[in-house]
Amino acid sequence: MEIDDGVTAPGASVQPRKPRKALRVALVLVAVTVVGAAALIGVGRLSSASSARGDLDSAIEKLSAAEPGVLQVDNAVRSEITSALVPASTEALDVSAAASSDLNDALAYLDEAVSGLSNGDAVLAAAVRDAVLARKSMLSEADSVLKVDMRAGAVLDAARDAWTLAAEAGTLTVNAATEYNKHTKAGVEASTKASNEATAKLKAARSLLDTVTAGFPEADMSPFTSYIDARLKLLDSSRKIDATWLSGKVEDANKLLDAYNAEEKKVVAQATALTTTPAGALAAAYETLTKDAIARYFEARDAARAADDRVKAAAAQ
Numbered sequence: 001m002e003i004d005d006g007v008t009a010p011g012a013s014v015q016p017r018k019p020r021k022a023l024r025v026a027l028v029l030v031a032v033t034v035v036g037a038a039a040l041i042g043v044g045r046l047s048s049a050s051s052a053r054g055d056l057d058s059a060i061e062k063l064s065a066a067e068p069g070v071l072q073v074d075n076a077v078r079s080e081i082t083s084a085l086v087p088a089s090t091e092a093l094d095v096s097a098a099a100s101s102d103l104n105d106a107l108a109y110l111d112e113a114v115s116g117l118s119n120g121d122a123v124l125a126a127a128v129r130d131a132v133l134a135r136k137s138m139l140s141e142a143d144s145v146l147k148v149d150m151r152a153g154a155v156l157d158a159a160r161d162a163w164t165l166a167a168e169a170g171t172l173t174v175n176a177a178t179e180y181n182k183h184t185k186a187g188v189e190a191s192t193k194a195s196n197e198a199t200a201k202l203k204a205a206r207s208l209l210d211t212v213t214a215g216f217p218e219a220d221m222s223p224f225t226s227y228i229d230a231r232l233k234l235l236d237s238s239r240k241i242d243a244t245w246l247s248g249k250v251e252d253a254n255k256l257l258d259a260y261n262a263e264e265k266k267v268v269a270q271a272t273a274l275t276t277t278p279a280g281a282l283a284a285a286y287e288t289l290t291k292d293a294i295a296r297y298f299e300a301r302d303a304a305r306a307a308d309d310r311v312k313a314a315a316a317q
Contacts, residue, residue: 052116055109056125062106063132069099070135073142076149077297081286086153089146096139096146103139106132124314130307137300141293152286155215159278162208165201166228172198173231176238185246192242195235202228202235209278219285224278230267237263 076092079085110129117125176194179187206228209221237260245253276284 050116052113053121055113056117056121056128059106059109059113059125059128059132062102062109063128063135066099066102066106066135069095069102070138073099073139073146074301077142077145077294081149081153081156083153083157086150089150089153093143093146096143100136100139103132103136120314120317123317124311127307127310127314131304131311134300134304134307138297138304141297141300144293145290145297148286148289151216152282155212156279156282158208158211158215159219159282162205162212162224163277163279165205165208166224166231169198169201169205169231172201173235173238180238180242180245183245188242188245192239195238195242199232199235202232206232212278212282216282216285218289219278219282221278221281223274224281227267227270227274230270234260234263234267 073092073096076085076088079088107129110125110132113125114122172194176191176198179194180191181187206225209225209228212219213221237256241253241256241260244256
């Protein structure tokens with residue numbers, strides 16, 4: 001799976017950081033369609049003259065019935081994570097349950113068939129069993145991955161939008177300082193207006209980060225919420241300076257400005273210490289949660305392809 005962390009600069013006073021390399025766990029392997037065994041063998045070739053051969057026939061039919069669902073799940077597992085993936089993952093989980101049921105039925109038929117098969121059919125049945133078991137492993141691992149995908153996809157836009165709002169607030173904060181430094185009534189009033197707009201954006205960003213935390217608590221948003229809280233506090237100080245200046249207390253405003261500048265340096269240092277964005281933190285948490293299951297999924301996927309090759313070879317005998 002892939003999360004593009006789409007790094008956005010947290011504020012105008014901080015240089016934009018380069019995007020962290022996107023998570024591309026799902027692309028470790030070349031996408032190769034898992035081939036349905038029944039389509040290759042031709043169910044009609046398997047004689048139903050004996051009960052065992054009939055059960056083997058039924059097992060292959062069940063494997064064939066499961067294959068569209070396996071392929072749909074495979075596509076979902078290998079898809080990039082976006083908000084649009086949430087309904088696709090939900091549907092894939094439902095399809096996975098139906099495919100798993102067909103695969104369980106296939107195993108039941110194979111268990112019935114095993115004692116009555118000829119040597120040649122026994123080799124084929126063993127290969128079919130391996131193909132079924134590999135797909136069951138794929139679906140089992142896929143279920144855990146897709147559940148995390150759904151949670152990550154549901155909050156990814158919020159994580160990205162929060163940092164976009166934070167960047168926009170940074171631009172407004174710079175504009176506020178520029179207006180204040182004109183030292184005119186109109187300029188200071190414009191400074192207050194820009195600070196108010198920046199505050200609204202930061203509060204909206206803060207709310208979005210709370211949404212991320214609620215939906216994906218494994219992704220630590222505290223460095224970003226702490227940074228936004230510090231910027232909100234700084235904007236409160238900015239408005240206080242504006243109000244003091246507008247009341248004619250210029251010397252008092254200058255004293256407040258000295259304290260403001262000292263606090264601003266701390267906030268800039270706090271921004272510089274951020275090593276990623278909210279979306280980047282989400283990507284890192286996602287990788288931690290899914291990397292083992294994804295690795296096992298692709299191991300099972302390779303095993304399914306290898307089993308399909310054995311099925312083809314046995315059917316050709």
